[in-house]
Amino acid sequence: MRRPAPDRGRTLLGPALQLIHTGQAPTRSALTGALDVTRATAGAVTGELEALGLITVDSRPAGGGRGRPSHRLALAEDGPVVIAAQIHADGVSVSLAALGGQLLEPLHLPLPAATDPVRLLRAVAEAGAGLARGSRRRCLGIGLALPNPVTEPDGTALAALHFGWPSGTPVADLFAEEIRKADLGPKARTAFPSAIANDANLAALAEHRHGAGRGSRHLLLVTSGHRGVGGALVIDGRLHTGSAGLALEVGHLTVDPQGRPCPCGNRGCLNSETDPDALFAAAALTPDPALPLFGQARELARATDPAARAAVDHVVDRLGLGLAGLANILNPDRIVLSGLHLDLLAAAPERLAAVVAERCLWGRSGRVPIVPAQVRHAGLVGAAELAWEPYLVDPQAVAEV
Structure with missing residues (x-):
């Protein structure tokens, strides 16, 4: 049975954005079917996502199928971004990332001379902050992919064999502190969230949403x-x-x-x-x-x-x-x-x-x-997914400072 059209507001915004983000709803008609709602409800949801600056709704309808032509949905080209970062055994990668698994000119940098946790994480934070300062788009958060196991929910690194970090290094806390001290520029979200996870986990997430795992x-x-x-x-x-x-x-x-x-x-x-x-x-x-x-x-x-x-x-x-x-x-x-x-x-x-x-x-x-x-640079794309996750769950959080 199709759900009624009444105000479903916030509860449908996240599922709708996730469908558009992963390419499963290129039109309003496809979104209507995927959400199992009325056209009016789908129109209200896409209107709210457009008002948040996350998507665009093309007023020229897309034809080619049976029934009424549908409006095209696309991710906003000037919408907000997140910082994606990845530490490799022999280098660091950073990039700004838009919705849809889009990386904006990734940078690949050598490891700093000192690879103890604080100085390596500081180098990552500073590289990402430099990208945020140089962008015209608002930056909402950062995700970091690590080449070692990461515990949940506390975010400690175990068996960080590449760098000889002590087992149980509180990477999430250390990284959050370095991000807090970094100069992210005036366009960054004031309450700037950071998150870390294992690189293989994040690569799998990227492939499932945007690549061979679809x-x-x-x-x-x-x-x-x-x-x-x-x-x-x-x-x-x-x-x-x-x-x-x-x-x-x-x-x-x-x-x-x-x-x-x-x-x-x-x-x-x-x-x-x-x-x-x-x-x-x-x-x-x-x-x-x-x-x-x-x-x-x-x-x-x-x-x-x-x-x-x-x-x-x-x-x-x-x-x-x-x-x-x-x-x-x-x-x-x-x-x-x-x-x-x-x-x-x-x-x-x-x-x-x-x-x-x-x-x-x-x-x-x-x-x-x-x-x-x-997916090229899947670990980075997955790190972007990690940073986008709070906004895919609750797109209205984009509007918060």
């Missing part, structure tokens, strides 16, 4: 970036983070008990068997320390000489073992690979699928699709 109900993402392996699970549009935010640490799944040592203290973890260092080790090569490791690993994965092909096959076999184990436990309807794993998938798609099918309980008859990631 339409999936149980999306598993596995990725290897600059070092190590991360994973995340999105169920019915929500990240599964466990009881304390620490679920899906897939990098520490054992795939070879006699394999390479992992920084966690074990051997043969997916983390140490399928990342860039592992690919070079399998090829008996040493990367150039003067060049970014990730870029060199991608070139090696694409190489066609016998040594490179043998190394790819070795790493793909271990990746397949890990994916099969995860599929047996989680039963996803789609697996998205990103980072170096995307290149391994491109180099040996049939081999990877065969290993997963052979080791999966359901075999070839229950083969889960393994697809390449689509």
Whole structure:
């Protein structure tokens, strides 16, 4: 039964904005159907979102279908932005981000000389603040993606192996303090919220909303970036983070008990068997320390000489073992690979699928699709999603100081 048109106001603004934000409601007619409301109610909701400066409603209706032509809905080109930031093992990325998963000219910076928590987080805050000061658009908040587990709800970093931070470092509190001290400029929201989360979790969120995970109900993402392996699970549009935010640490799944040592203290973890260092080790090569490791690993994965092909096959076999184990436990309807794993998938798609099918309980008859990631800079896009979350839940918060 269709809901009546009475004032549903605030309760429908968030769901409506989320549908437009993720591209699921390009017209007012599509929004009417997705919300299951009357045209009048949909018109009132879109009018309020337009008044908030978040969307535009094109007065020239879109035709092409049956029935009455519908008005086009788009995200406001001059609407507010958030700051997205990501710390990698060997650098920092920052960008302003609009709704719709749009990054505005990301900056990729080297790590500062000092990588203790306070000074590294200060460098991130200052870089983001510089972008906010230089923008004509109002800035509403900042999200930060970290390459280590992050507890919920307190936001402490565990096993920050890349930088040697003490386990339990209160990253959320430290980052909020550095943001508070940063000069964000006169156009930034006065009460400026900040949030942090694990980078793989945020990449999965980005892929689910804007990329290869659209339409999936149980999306598993596995990725290897600059070092190590991360994973995340999105169920019915929500990240599964466990009881304390620490679920899906897939990098520490054992795939070879006699394999390479992992920084966690074990051997043969997916983390140490399928990342860039592992690919070079399998090829008996040493990367150039003067060049970014990730870029060199991608070139090696694409190489066609016998040594490179043998190394790819070795790493793909271990990746397949890990994916099969995860599929047996989680039963996803789609697996998205990103980072170096995307290149391994491109180099040996049939081999990877065969290993997963052979080791999966359901075999070839229950083969889960393994697809390449689509979102560029997915960790940054996910950090933007984190910063946008309060306004996707309650768009009227945009109007608050």
